[in-house]
Amino acid sequence: MIKEWLSQRGIYPAQVLKELITNDVIKTNSDYPIGKEQIQPNSLDLRLGTTAYRVRCSFLPENETVLDKLKLLSQHSFSIKDGAVLEPNCIYIIPLLESLDLSKLKTLGGEGLDYSRITAKANPKSSTGRLDIFTRVITDHSHRFEEIRAGYSGPLYLEVVPKTFPIRVRTGQKLNQLRIRNSDTTILDSEILTLHAEFPLLLHENGKALSLDEVKVGNGLFMSVALQGNKDQIVGYKAKKHRDLIDLDKIGHYRVQDFWDPIYAQSDDYFILEPEAFYIFASKERCRIPAEYAAEMVPYDTGSGELRTHYAGFFDSGFGCTDDGRGARAVLEVRSHDVPFLVEDGQTFFRMVFEKNSMKPESMYGQSLKSNYQGQDLKLGKHFK
Secondary structure, three states: HHHHHHOOEEEOOHHHHHHHOOOEEEEEEOOOOOOOEOOOOOOOEEOOOOOOEEOOOOOOOOOOOOHHHHHHHEEEEEEEOOEEEEEEOOOEEEEEEEEHHHHHHHHHOOOOOOHHHHEEEEEEHHHHHHOOEEEEEEOOOOOOOOOOOOOOOOEEEEEEOOOOEEEEEOOOEEEEEEEEEEEEOEHHHHHHHHHHHHHHOEOOOOOOOOOOOOOOEOOOOOEOOOOOOOOOOEEEEEEOOOOEEEEOOOOOOOHHHHEEEEOOOOOOOEEEEEEEOOEOOOOOOOOOOOEEEEEEEEEEEOOOOOOEOOOOOOOOOOOOOOOOOOOOOEEEEEEEEEOEEEEEEOOEEEEEEEEEEOOOOOOOOOOOOOOOOOOOOOOOOOOOO
């Protein structure tokens, strides 16, 4: 069975990930076995290890191991087994509990499979981005963040930079997720339009599908920001600075008003972002991800480089597929660099790229899983009341 599964092109879903865990392609410290709650429809949640390293700068270890770089750049290390505080705008490297041995795939898949096409990629989890925590996975001898080459065998490390709030982290917490795929099965714009006609991907607020004339594509499906609303309706949040720390173990614990200033709908339908401030907005469109696909938010290139629209951007199969059929908004983590930046209601903010799964996942986002953001509107992270 595993040979047949590995031969299928696309993102490997939960049932394949379980087999890869069983066969030690995805490995972990024996003291910290992988839990079933880590396995999502198309991805595996990665967990923080036991030690954090405060480093002088970020890096990519193209010709070395990460440990070699840490010997050069680490200022000090400390245990996070019982919890420790990471300060804003400081750079930390934390070895993860999980590691990979993609070389074992040759034993599992046998002859005839092109193993050079089986790679892995990581993304921050939604709650990580909504707290303005900048993270990215690093591997030994790599020249790119988040991307893990075919045949890689070795540890995984996470670079963590809290940007706004001090955070308390602890061994076993999950800030990032990993997906493994056979080949790039990203679909073309023409295929997106065909898919939307069969299974509407974007919906209006009333649940009615956007017409094909309203759908905009260009190397992905474009989506926009929502700033309109009724009087006194909150359309966004701006993070307050110099706040108390956030303990990542405390879910539904913190008062919104202690950490965020609300942004209310304006009659002008525009808003000016302050440089380097952090904002949370929502997409104007509601979206749905079919069972046969997963999706990734990628930045819309404004040609200026002044606007960053998100940190976290991976959507599992079934996201937005709610019983009421209304879909879910995408939540946008926004920062303007260097200069004030005007954004308007309905302005194109990002695009969504769709990629096929190698097979239908055994479970969908929001179905029999603890999915914090299914059917969401504008929503802060799960740590707030």
